Amino acid sequence: MWKIYSKIAWRNLVKGKRVTLINIFGLTLGITAAFLLFTVVSYELSYDNFQSNSDRVYRVVTQDDYQDGISYTPGVSPPMPEALKNDLLGVDNVVPVMTSYVFVTIDNAVTSNGENNFMVEDAFFTTSNYSSLFDVKVLAGDLKALDQPGQVVLTETEAKKLFGTWENAFGKSILLSKNVEASVGGIVADIPDNSNFKFNMLASYQTLQSNEEVFNIYFDEWGSFGSNFQLYLKLPQSESEEQVNEQLLAFAEKNYKDRGTSKKSFFLQAMGDIHFDTRFDPISGDMIRKETIYTLGLIGVFILIMASINFVNLSTAQAIGKSKEVGIRKVMGGSRLQVIGQSFGETFMVVFISAVISTLAATILLPFLSKVAEVPESIQLITPTFLLFSTAIILGVTFLSGLYPALILSGFQPIQALKNKIQVAQIGGVSLRRSLVVLQFVIAQVLMIATVIAVKQMTEIQDADLGFSKEAVYYFDLPSEESKDGRLDVLKQRLESNSQIKSVTISSDVPSSNNNWASNFWFDGKREDVQFMTFLKYGDADYFENFGLQFLAGNGFSESDTLKEAVINETMAKKLNLTNPQDAVGKTITIGGGGPWMTITGVVKDFAQNSLREEIKPFIIATEKSQYEVVGLKLDKNAGKETLTSIENEFKAIYPDAIYSGKFLDETIANFYQRENQLALVYKVFAVLSIIISSIGLYGLISFMVGQKLKEIGIRKVLGASIPQITFLLSKEFILLVFIAFAIAVPLGYYFTNQWLQNFAYQTSVPLGLYVLVIAVSLLITATTVGYRSVKAALGNPVDSLADE
Structure with a gap:
């Protein structure tokens, strides 16, 4: 019996090959996305699970x-x-x-x-x-x-x-x-x-x-x-x-x-x-917020739901066309359960074919996965866990997609079905399908809002005024195993003689990094700890000019190999309850308590010492040659590869046994936000994907409605209705669906993006134009998808639709 059902199911799919191909295409998009997201999520959740003592x-x-x-x-x-x-x-x-x-x-x-x-x-x-x-x-x-x-x-x-x-x-x-x-x-x-x-x-x-x-x-x-x-x-x-x-x-x-x-x-x-607690860095490797894992998983679920909705809409649109088949099957003794089995069989075939294609597509796309997620290029798709997941996906999507069409088809009365008298009300009406399309547009619009916010946030961060100059700044590490002897001075002199290098500074660190070196301190001659920690950087007298730090009061310190003078930042002055930055100049400060007292020579405007996820910290910059580990260079705008090569040659001439590694400061800063940029790219990809799937869903609903309104369209054309009038008749309610979805998507999108923005100390604003853009894109999608099917229906010959009247 199952063999016969399989043959019938296959013939039905081939007979309606246009709808079958659309269903396979939509499900393939959704399942492929789910497979790739599952690979990322399962990889992140697998961190150190192989450790036999991981629970202890x-x-x-x-x-x-x-x-x-x-x-x-x-x-x-x-x-x-x-x-x-x-x-x-x-x-x-x-x-x-x-x-x-x-x-x-x-x-x-x-x-x-x-x-x-x-x-x-x-x-x-x-x-x-x-x-x-x-x-x-x-x-x-x-x-x-x-x-x-x-x-x-x-x-x-x-x-x-x-x-x-x-x-x-x-x-x-x-x-x-x-x-x-x-x-x-x-x-x-x-x-x-x-x-x-x-x-x-x-x-x-x-x-x-x-x-x-x-x-x-x-x-x-x-x-x-x-x-x-x-x-x-x-x-x-x-x-x-x-x-x-x-x-x-x-x-x-x-x-x-x-x-x-x-x-x-x-x-x-x-x-x-x-791997997930961002309060504490791991001893090696990277980490990911659990909220990001949940977001990726949620996106995968939503995409699958959207694909299943498309299947439901298109399958029920075909239900009336199958009414005679169902009527004959029931007259010949077929039970409702058998009709349900036949319907689920067809659904399973479509889902299984889609899953096979999705597996091939995911395998092809797998090498590109490392561009949007922190996974190794060698990551495998086919694993025992994946096989279990794919089986669950096939069964789950078959159930979600096939249940409603199966119940509708199996509920047809034989006499009405054979007389082709099945009405819209008997297959659930249009209201359910409208609700499903609204749900699709809610998901698509939330993803569009998230995409625009994420891209805007990352663009503003990359273009933000960090309080120092990061353009054309090149730096390399000094060999930590070498003593800070006179070779440092020789290296600096040789680099300064290069016409393509505008300035050179030697320091413990560049202005913005992942380093957080902190200490207790005494202030203004008082031999007691101030009730907050200060963060530290050490540099020579050229540090401020080289990195373009801006002074609010005073100026930089004079050259020294040891702690003698210091510069503090704006936040430090405020936390010391100094009403004016100028009030800090001339006061004394010592790091750690009991160390040499340093005279504050200036106050610099706040600059981003870490990523913009973090707030500005109170800072001291002082001279301490023993702590110098980095050479920073401000390059001429015309400097090229030859300049970088000459820098490396000078380094190797001074430190022949050391390992050289140079990098540009702006690239280092960009790496702070690798995870966020990847997530923004994920939003882009899945926003486009959701738009495509939503278009398929719209096509399914308009196809269903056109099928129910063929006679009405024919009568209107006979009575003189024009093509634009008929097109508007079929399209107007979809505009309302888009606005209903928009009303739901806006608060949801605002909530989710606001939660994500909490990861940053400095957050972008959400302009009104963002929501205008989202609704405009949604209306354009609707006009394109619905307009095409509506015009096609309006151009039909009324004789064909009224022939049995």
Whole structure:
């Protein structure tokens, strides 16, 4: 019987091939979108799920409560790991991890150019207990090597980069930061991409402890908190998160009461939250807001709903044409259940064909997925999870799309069906289909509003006045393992002699970065902490001119190698309750308490120290040559590739063994908003997709209405109605549907976009013209889609529609 039903279903689909192709096209668009979005969402949700202890591993994080707000740090102070081992009862595995870039020198070069100096990114200094928390597959050696000083463990890829093959790497000697001898005590498999614990090297913790000055970390500094020094632990089954948090509160009370300007506390963060909690940076890799995941998932659901609506509209538009078939089937003894089965069979065929095409389309589009999402180019589409999802999609869309048409067809009375007397009211009327089209336009208009807002926000951010000059600013890092000796001055002089370089500055950092170096401080000769932290940058006397910082009062400081004079920003002056920036000039300030007092020489206009998601922070800029790590250059507008090459040559002449890496400041700033730009692109793609699907839905509804009004159209033409009059008759109510959808979409769009804009400290305005644009586009889509079908109906011969009267 099923074989016969399948043949009949196939013949019906072929017979109505025009509608069948439209249905397949619409469903293919929706299912392809769902497959791609599922791939992104499932990848983001899979972060570190492969870790066997993911439900028991936690990170200890820091919270600082100030008078004017709360700040969060993913790191702890260097003395805390040893102290917590004694204070945390019932917790055995306490594992410190410090991440850093490490300069590596090897004796036997394996690269084609004879290079034997490398920069290893994401090197984790830790103990052998790391493997008791995190899954690591050992290829050679043993992670117990991390209990000995001067031992490192390399990943397979890093070992190949350094030694040609990972087999050759085991047991070899290397030099860390030009000063620390080490040997390769183990090789491990590469960590999967979907991990926030993706390292290239593990180095023994004792190596770090024995070389504090080399790695710039000191294990007696209780007040030093950095995001790169983190602490992890595994809870036994007998301990709960709440119990350990209580012990951490007691630890903070014991060690940090009345210390500093904030009330410090510590608490546990579950491994499963690290990828999504934007308060705390992961130790490696990136993160994504859960709201973004929900948004992507919601878009996928909406697109599938829109595609299913199209199927319902087009299928019910065909229902009257199938009335005689249904009548004959029932007269011959067919039950309603059999008619429902036949209808679902046809729907399943269409959905299954669409899903197969969608799988092929998604496979073709997969390489481009990394352009709109943070997924690796090697990501796979066909996985066991995908097969389950695609099966669920096929069954779910079949049910959603096929249920209503099946109930309508199976409900036909045989006599009325055979006499072709089925009326609109018997298939649910037009009202339901109108409601479905309104829903489609609501979704499309919300996506259009979101797209315009997202694009406008990102455009304004990229064009925003950051308070400094980012155009034609080029910079490169200094080798951190080198002492800040006279070579710095020589390098600066050589670069300044280049006619294509307008100015040169040496500093700890460029004006805008991800760095947040903060400290307590004293002000105006008072030997007590001010009740908020100040953020720090160090630079030479040319820093302000090179980056185009604008002075509100005073001027820059004179050249010095040590702390002598300082410049503060506008926000700093305001938080110090200075009514006029000029009042700050001449006052004294010291960083950390007990350091040298510096004279404030000027106040600069606020500039964006981080991304525009964050508010402006109080800042001090001072001279401290030992902290200089970056060379910034203002290039002439005519500078080209030759200038960049000459900069690199000068660097290598001064630091022949160092690794050079230069970049433009505007590109660095653009990378701050990579996730947001990708999301804006997603909105664009799916807004266009929703418009296409909405057009198909309109076509389905107008086709249904024309089918019901053929005789009316024929009579009107016989009585002298013109083509424009008939077209207007069929089109006018769709204009109303668009406006109804618009009235619903505006508050929804405003709510969702306002929630997204909360991620930014500086938000774009929402102009009235945006809503005018959305309604204009919606009306244009309606006029194009409905107008085409209406004119076609109006041009029909009335004799054909009135022949049986």
